Amino acid sequence: MEPFEDKQILVDFIQRISHSRAINWDMGSSACLNWTGITCNHDNSRIIAVRLPASSLHGPIPSNTLSRLPALQILSLRSNGLTGPFPFDFSNLRNLTALYLQSNGFYGPLPLNFSDWNNLSILNLSNNGFNGSIPPYISNLSHLTALSLANNSLSGEIPNLHIPSLQVLDLSNNNLTGPVPESLQRFPTSAFAGNDLSPLTSMPPVVSPSSQPSKNSSKLGEPAILGITIGGCALAFVILAFIMILRYSKDWKDVSERPKKEEKTTKLRSGSHNVNGNGSLVFFEGSNLAFDLEDLFRASAEVLGKGTFGTTYKAALEDASTVVVKRLKEVAAAKRDFELQMELVGNIRHENVVPLRAYYYSKDEKLMVYDYYDQGSVSSMLHAKRGENAGRIPLDWESRLRIAIGAARGIAYIHSQTGGKLVHGNIKASNIFFNPQRYGCVSDLGLATVMTPLAPPVMRIGGYRAPEVADTRKVYQASDVYSFGVVLLELLTGKSPTHATGGEEVVHLVRWVHSVVREEWTAEVFDVELLRYPNIEEEMVEMLQIGMQCVARSPEQRPKMAQVVKLVEDIRRTTNTGASEVSTPATEMASSPVVAQQIGSSVVAM
CATH class of the missing domain: 3.80.10.10 (Ribonuclease Inhibitor)
Structure with a gap:
C-alpha cells in the first residue's frame, strides 16, 4: 500500500x-x-x-x-x-x-x-x-x-x-x-x-529554629579540635591503605574495567568543540537520509571502534534512524582534494561496496556518514565472545564463503574504477559487512589517499599491511590483494591477523599459517568452530590455497583481484562437481593426509 x-x-x-x-x-x-x-x-x-x-x-x-x-x-x-x-x-x-x-x-x-x-x-x-x-x-x-x-x-x-x-x-x-x-x-x-x-525577587531562605546557632554556644576547645584532627587523619590513612590493597587485587581489576564499557555512549560533539559553522553536510544522490550537522552532533553516539584512520560511531538520530559516522584524524589532503576524493567515492555504486552517504569538511572536523549494519562487521562476528559458551553464534562456513565472494567482488570493482587505478588501501575484517543479500561488502573506501602517511612502526602493527606498504608508506592494488588474503586466512582460522598465544607472545597470522602448513599440522590451521560442518574440507583447502597466493611476499607473485574473484567463486563450483557423497568426518579431517598434502604443496609452489 x-x-x-x-x-x-x-x-x-x-x-x-x-x-x-x-x-x-x-x-x-x-x-x-x-x-x-x-x-x-x-x-x-x-x-x-x-x-x-x-x-x-x-x-x-x-x-x-x-x-x-x-x-x-x-x-x-x-x-x-x-x-x-x-x-x-x-x-x-x-x-x-x-x-x-x-x-x-x-x-x-x-x-x-x-x-x-x-x-x-x-x-x-x-x-x-x-x-x-x-x-x-x-x-x-x-x-x-x-x-x-x-x-x-x-x-x-x-x-x-x-x-x-x-x-x-x-x-x-x-x-x-x-x-x-x-x-x-x-x-x-x-x-x-x-x-x-525585571530582576527576579525571591524570598530569603527560611531557617528552622533548631538549625539556628545559639548565641550562648561556646567555641570548641583546643583539645577537642586536636582530637578531631588526629582522628580524621587516622581514618583517612585507613581508607587509603584499604584502597591500595584493593587496587592490586583481582576484584579491583574487575571493578576498574567496568566504566570503560559505560563510556561507549557519548555525543559526537564531544570530540570537536571548534567546528566551523560555515560548513554543511554534503549528501550524495540516491540517499534518502534527512538530517543536518546539528542533528548529527546532537545524536546519541556509541563508539563502535577506533582504527587507523579515526573513530567510528553508531549515531541514533532524532527520527529514529541510525547511521555510522567515521570521525577522521590526521587528514593530510587540502579541502579541494578531500572533496574531489569524496565525490569520487560517493558516486561509486556496487552491491558489494558500502555506499558513502554524506561527508563534512571543516578546518577542525572531517566526517564521513555510512549506512548502519546491525549485524556488525565480519571482525565482530568472528571474534566477539569467542571462548564464551553463552551468547555466541558461530559464523558458519556458508556465511564465510559468501563474505569472501562478496568482498572479492567489491574490491575488484573498486580496482576497475578511474581507469583501473583506484585503490582501497584499508582492507580488513572490521571494514567488511553483510549486504542485504548476505554477501560481503567493503567499507572505508578511498581514505588512504587523503590521510597522513603513517610511520612504519605503526603500519607494521596491523597484520593486514603488505610488506611493501610498511616500507614505502604507499598503498597499491597489490597491497589490497595481500590484505584480502589475510582476511581469507582470518575466515579460515578464526584468528586475528595479530594475536597473542598463551605465553602472551604476539603472533603474525600469515607467518603462523606458513609455519603450520609446512609442518603439515593441518588440525591447527582451521577454526575449531568449522569442524562441525561436513563436506567442507575441500572447499577450505581451496580457500587456503587462494589466501596463501594473495599473501605472497612479492607483489608481482600475487594474483590480480579479478582473478581472485574467479578463484573464490570457483570454490563451490569445483567442489560441487567433484565432491563425493560421503564427507570426511570432522575427527578424520583434522589429520587427513590428503588435505595436508594439498595445503603443503600449495605453499611449496609459492
Whole structure:
C-alpha cells in the first residue's frame, strides 16, 4: 500500500517551492521506502513525518500543501531559507506532535490561537524574525514539553504560561519586558537572558529554629579540635591503605574495567568543540537520509571502534534512524582534494561496496556518514565472545564463503574504477559487512589517499599491511590483494591477523599459517568452530590455497583481484562437481593426509 493522496500533496509542495538541492520525490517510487525525509504509519496508508532540515528550501511555504496532510505528526523544516509569515493553515494539522521551524527567515506575529494543536509536544520557532507578543493561548498546549522562541524580535510581557508538562523553555534574546511569571520561575535564568526583564525577587531562605546557632554556644576547645584532627587523619590513612590493597587485587581489576564499557555512549560533539559553522553536510544522490550537522552532533553516539584512520560511531538520530559516522584524524589532503576524493567515492555504486552517504569538511572536523549494519562487521562476528559458551553464534562456513565472494567482488570493482587505478588501501575484517543479500561488502573506501602517511612502526602493527606498504608508506592494488588474503586466512582460522598465544607472545597470522602448513599440522590451521560442518574440507583447502597466493611476499607473485574473484567463486563450483557423497568426518579431517598434502604443496609452489 502507498499513501497516494499524501504523495500527491508532497509532490505539489516540492514543485511549488524553490529548492537548490535535488529531492527524490516522484510518484513513480515508494514514498515510505525511498523518499528523503518521509516516514509512514504502520500500514503505509498515511505519511506521519516530513523531515527536510538543511535542504536548501527557499521562500514562503506554499499554502494548501503541507497543511493537507491529515495524519502528519512531525514536521521539521529547520535550517532552510524559508520566509514569510507563520503558515496559519498549519492549524489544520491537528495530529501534530512536533514542529521544528527554527533557523529560517519567518517574520510577523505568532498565531493567536493554539487550541487546534492538542497533541503538540515540541514547538521550536527560534532564530527567525517573529515579532509582536507571546500569545497567552500557548497555555492551551497541555502536552507541551519543549518551547523555544529564542532569537526573535518578540516584545511585551511574558504571559503566565501554566503548563505543568513543560520541561524545556528558551525565550532568550528577544525584546521582552516586565517580570518573569511565577509559573515560569522554575526555569534557569539562561532561558530569559538577553531581554529587558525585571530582576527576579525571591524570598530569603527560611531557617528552622533548631538549625539556628545559639548565641550562648561556646567555641570548641583546643583539645577537642586536636582530637578531631588526629582522628580524621587516622581514618583517612585507613581508607587509603584499604584502597591500595584493593587496587592490586583481582576484584579491583574487575571493578576498574567496568566504566570503560559505560563510556561507549557519548555525543559526537564531544570530540570537536571548534567546528566551523560555515560548513554543511554534503549528501550524495540516491540517499534518502534527512538530517543536518546539528542533528548529527546532537545524536546519541556509541563508539563502535577506533582504527587507523579515526573513530567510528553508531549515531541514533532524532527520527529514529541510525547511521555510522567515521570521525577522521590526521587528514593530510587540502579541502579541494578531500572533496574531489569524496565525490569520487560517493558516486561509486556496487552491491558489494558500502555506499558513502554524506561527508563534512571543516578546518577542525572531517566526517564521513555510512549506512548502519546491525549485524556488525565480519571482525565482530568472528571474534566477539569467542571462548564464551553463552551468547555466541558461530559464523558458519556458508556465511564465510559468501563474505569472501562478496568482498572479492567489491574490491575488484573498486580496482576497475578511474581507469583501473583506484585503490582501497584499508582492507580488513572490521571494514567488511553483510549486504542485504548476505554477501560481503567493503567499507572505508578511498581514505588512504587523503590521510597522513603513517610511520612504519605503526603500519607494521596491523597484520593486514603488505610488506611493501610498511616500507614505502604507499598503498597499491597489490597491497589490497595481500590484505584480502589475510582476511581469507582470518575466515579460515578464526584468528586475528595479530594475536597473542598463551605465553602472551604476539603472533603474525600469515607467518603462523606458513609455519603450520609446512609442518603439515593441518588440525591447527582451521577454526575449531568449522569442524562441525561436513563436506567442507575441500572447499577450505581451496580457500587456503587462494589466501596463501594473495599473501605472497612479492607483489608481482600475487594474483590480480579479478582473478581472485574467479578463484573464490570457483570454490563451490569445483567442489560441487567433484565432491563425493560421503564427507570426511570432522575427527578424520583434522589429520587427513590428503588435505595436508594439498595445503603443503600449495605453499611449496609459492
